[in-house]
Amino acid sequence: MSVDITELNKYKHIHLIGIGGISMSAIAETLKNWNFKVTGSDLSQSAITDNLNAHGIKTTIGHDLESAKSADLIIYSAAINEQDPEMVIAKENNIPLIGRGEFVGYLTKLYKEAICISGTHGKTTTTSMISVCFVEAEKDPSIEVGALLNAIGGNYRVGNSEYFILESCEYKGNFLKFFPNTEVILNIDNDHLDYYKTFENIVKTFNEFASLLDENGLLVTNADDENCLNLKNYTKGKFITYGIQNQNADFVAKNIKFDNNGFPYFEVYKKDELLGTIFLSVAGNHNVLNSLATVAVCDYYGIEFTTIQTALKKFTGAERRLEFKGKIKNDTVSIFDDYAHHPTEIEATVNAILNKKYNESWVVFQPHTYSRTKNHLNEFAESISKFDNIILLDIYAAREQNTYDISTQDLADKIESLGKKVIYMPDFDEVVSHLKSNVKENDIIITLGAGTVTKIGPMLLK
Secondary structure (H helix, E strand, O other), X not given: OOOOHHHHHHOOEXXXXXXXXXXXXXXHHHXXXXXXXXXXXXXXXXXXXXXXXXXXXXXXXXXXXXXXXXXOEEEEOOOOOOOOHHHHHHHXXXXXXXXXXXXXXXXXXXXXXXXXXXXXXXXXXXXXXXXXXXXXXXXXXXXXXXXXXXXXXXXXXXXXXXXXXEEOOOHHHHHHHOOOOEEEEOOOOXXXXXHHOOHHHHHHHHHHHHOOOOOOOEEEEEOOOHHHHHXXXXXXXXXXXXXXXXXXXXXXXXXXXXXXXXXXXXXXXXXXXXXXXXXXXXXXXXXXHHHXXXXXXXXXXXXXXXXXXXXXXXXXXXXXOOEEEEEEOOOOEEEEEEOOOOHHHHHHXXXXXXXXXXXXEEEEEXXXXXXXXXXXXXXXXXXXXXXXXXXXXXXXXXXXOOOOOOOHHHHHHHHHHOOOOEEEOOOHHHHHHHHXXXXXXXXXXXXXXXXXXXXXXXXXXX
């Protein structure tokens, strides 16, 4: 049944299938805030589903056929297929259905300034950085970000201004359904090959995203990335660049240094004009780039540089982005948790911790999806081998079945072929026991991946 999304208010009861996803939960909370009756279902219980129930949004673990049948509108996540029982019953009862991407696209139409942050890596952090700057500048933005952000007390914010700051994912071309006024494209890399098949298709999709802007729009992109520079040929909007290596960019970082925590500080130039020094409270050169993108966007929207400085200094990172979890071994061993699940992201994490003070590094890595592990096996081995001590968990399947003839043992073998020792240990309790027995004072532990590996840090701390 077709959805008349331009008249959202006629749908009194909205049901979300896959409500436990970070974006779906933000939609649910926003709709509840707008006084809709909201229900949802998800296959897995999590802190997100617990939080939704606590906020009065009835969230069922498993299928909720009754709510699906009685709803006026159903929103479903990209992970839901046509055979899902709630989808089937909705079609049998002529309940209007709309995908998450299309619905978020409708939301972008509601705002005069929809600021959409995309790219293969760094979306969550950069969306968070821009968000905290707009909040600091008292611009009262609405926000949807792909992780919990302390500054807004969650993964969404409902504001009362013309600004909507939105993390915009490229998976299955979802962001092509949006109506952006400003786009940030951070980088273009090889990922989601289960859908895109080739890197050329990925580049083509980002080019299409850039072409969505009209002559009044703004595209901010990374001058250190050749494919991003080429986006100028695909947009009618104003084109602003930033970079570290490319000194011809509009915004450039110079004299980058690091403190004892591995946090960078650097001078920011707009063309040849020194704007001032940024001090970050997150580690890594990749975050210098993310903050330059933030400066470029905020400068365009008239936010004072001193306000940007204050906001970025306060920003200590989004959830699961090299997030400090605590210390063990007489408070000498620091535990960090990171969402990195692509070789480029792992490389950035390795480089980020190099500027920290520690003895040896320990990584517990959980590969994410069979297709990604298969397609990037060599690159995963090379990036993971840069840690001193390596523990591998089973592949986290997420949305996939193992039709790829791949296992964690294949990754372990590949790493060992590079001359590095690896422990393949799928049982979480055994991992915790091994770490407790073997880490030494002043070592550092990183749990790495987009799945359930995040449980290991809290288990260690207990």
